[in-house]
Amino acid sequence: MTVHYELPTTADFAALAGPHHPAISIYVSTSPVVSERERAEVSAKSSFDEAIEQVKASGASSAELDALRAARHGVLGDLRLWANLARSLAVFVAPGFSEVFVLPNRLDDAVHVGSHFTLGQLLRAPSQDQEAYAVAVSANEWTLWHATPTDRAAQMPVDPALPKNADEASNREPGDAGNRRVGGHGDRGMSEDDRRSAGLDIYAKRVADAVRQQLQVHDPDERVPLFVLAAEPMLSQFIERARNHRRIVPVPGAPDRLGAAEIDEALRLELARLNVSEAANALHGLAEGSAGRVERDLAAIGRLAADGAVDTLWFDFTTSVNGTLDQESGAIEFATGNGTGENLDDGTLAGDLLPQLALLVISKGGKVVTVRSDDLDGEVWSSPAMAELRYALA
Numbered sequence: 586m587t588v589h590y591e592l593p594t595t596a597d598f599a600a601l602a603g604p605h606h607p608a609i610s611i612y613v614s615t616s617p618v619v620s621e622r623e624r625a626e627v628s629a630k631s632s633f634d635e636a637i638e639q640v641k642a643s644g645a646s647s648a649e650l651d652a653l654r655a656a657r658h659g660v661l662g663d664l665r666l667w668a669n670l671a672r673s674l675a676v677f678v679a680p681g682f683s684e685v686f687v688l689p690n691r692l693d694d695a696v697h698v699g700s701h702f703t704l705g706q707l708l709r710a711p712s713q714d715q716e717a718y719a720v721a722v723s724a725n726e727w728t729l730w731h732a733t734p735t736d737r738a739a740q741m742p743v744d745p746a747l748p749k750n751a752d753e754a755s756n757r758e759p760g761d762a763g764n765r766r767v768g769g770h771g772d773r774g775m776s777e778d779d780r781r782s783a784g785l786d787i788y789a790k791r792v793a794d795a796v797r798q799q800l801q802v803h804d805p806d807e808r809v810p811l812f813v814l815a816a817e818p819m820l821s822q823f824i825e826r827a828r829n830h831r832r833i834v835p836v837p838g839a840p841d842r843l844g845a846a847e848i849d850e851a852l853r854l855e856l857a858r859l860n861v862s863e864a865a866n867a868l869h870g871l872a873e874g875s876a877g878r879v880e881r882d883l884a885a886i887g888r889l890a891a892d893g894a895v896d897t898l899w900f901d902f903t904t905s906v907n908g909t910l911d912q913e914s915g916a917i918e919f920a921t922g923n924g925t926g927e928n929l930d931d932g933t934l935a936g937d938l939l940p941q942l943a944l945l946v947i948s949k950g951g952k953v954v955t956v957r958s959d960d961l962d963g964e965v966w967s968s969p970a971m972a973e974l975r976y977a978l979a
C-alpha cells in the first residue's frame with residue numbers, strides 16, 4: 586500500500602487509469618482533529634464492507650476477494666495513516682493494487698465498485714485552489730497565516746518592530762518601532778469615538794502595508810488569495826487599504842482567540858466557496874462572450890482534446906458517463922444504456938469518461954475545473970461537461 590500526502594500527479598492518475606477489475610474507490614471525509622478520527626474509521630470500514638459485498642455478489646473469485654480483504658486490513662490497520670489525517674481520504678483498491686491519498690479539501694463520502702476506479706472527486710484536489718493566505722485582525726492583535734495544499738494553516742513570522750495592536754499603531758510614527766507621538770495637536774477637537782476611529786484607520790493601513798510587503802516576498806505573482814478575518818469596521822478599513830491585484834476575500838467575524846485548527850477550517854471552507862464562485866463567473870463569461878469557442882458534446886470534446894484544442898474543461902464530478910476513450914484520436918465509444926452501463930456493446934469493460942477526458946486535456950497542456958451542477962446556473966450549465974477551446978471553430 587502506498588500513502589500519498591502530496592496532491593496527485595499526472596503519474597498517479599496514469600497508474601489509476603485503465604481497467605483494474607474489480608476496482609473499489611472509496612472517498613471518506615475526515616478531520617485533522619484527533620477526536621473525530623473514529624467517525625472516519627467507521628465510515629471507511631463500512632464503505633469497505635459494502636464494496637466487498639458488491640464484488641462478492643458480482644461473482645468474483647475467492648482469490649480476488651482475499652486480495653481485497655487484505656488491502657482493506659492494510660488500510661484500516663495503518664496507524665500512521667489514521668494519526669495524520671487531513672480533510673479527506675481517497676482509497677483505491679484492486680487485487681494487487683492499493684493507493685491512498687490524504688487530501689486537504691473536503692470530499693463527499695462515496696463508495697464505487699466497477700471495472701475502473703472512479704477518479705472524478707480525486708481530480709478536485711489538483712484542479713482547484715488549495716492554498717491561501719489569511720490575516721486575522723482585530724483591535725487587540727493581528728496575525729498572518731499560510732495554508733498549503735498539503736499542510737494545515739500555520740502562523741507566519743512578521744517583523745517584531747511592527748505594531749501588535751491598534752493602541753501601538755496609533756501611538757507610533759510611521760516607520761518608528763518604538764517612539765510614541767508627542768506634540769500633536771490635530772486631534773484636540775475630536776471626540777473619543779472619532780479618535781478611536783482614526784486610530785483604527787492608522788492601524789488598518791499599517792497592517793495592510795505590512796501584509797502586502799510580506800506576501801510580495803512569498804508570492805510576488807499574487808497568485809494565492811488572501812482571506813481577511815475581521816469584524817467591522819476593521820474589515821472594511823483593512824480591505825479599503827489592501828486592494829491590489831491579489832484576490833482579497835472578506836470573512837466577517839471576530840477572529841480573536843482563533844487557533845490554527847479554526848483558521849484552517851475557515852480557510853478550507855472559504856476556498857471551496859471561492860472555487861465555486863470563480864467557476865460560475867468563468868462559465869457566465871464564456872457563455873456571454875465566446876461564441877464558437879464552447880463545446881458541450883462529449884464526442885466532439887474528445888476529438889478536440891486529442892488535437893490539443895481544449896483550453897479549459899469543466900466537468901461535473903458527481904456525474905458518471907461510462908465508455909472508452911482513445912487517447913490518440915480522442916474517439917469515444919459509449920457504454921450500453923447511453924453511457925450508464927459497465928460495458929460496451931461487445932462486452933469491453935468501460936470506465937467513467939469524464940476523468941479520462943480531463944486527463945487527456947491535462948496531458949495536452951489544458952486546464953481542468955471540477956464542478957457540481959447543483960452549484961451552477963442552469964442558463965449556462967446544462968451538460969456533464971463544457972470545453973472552452975483555444976480558438977473558434979470555423
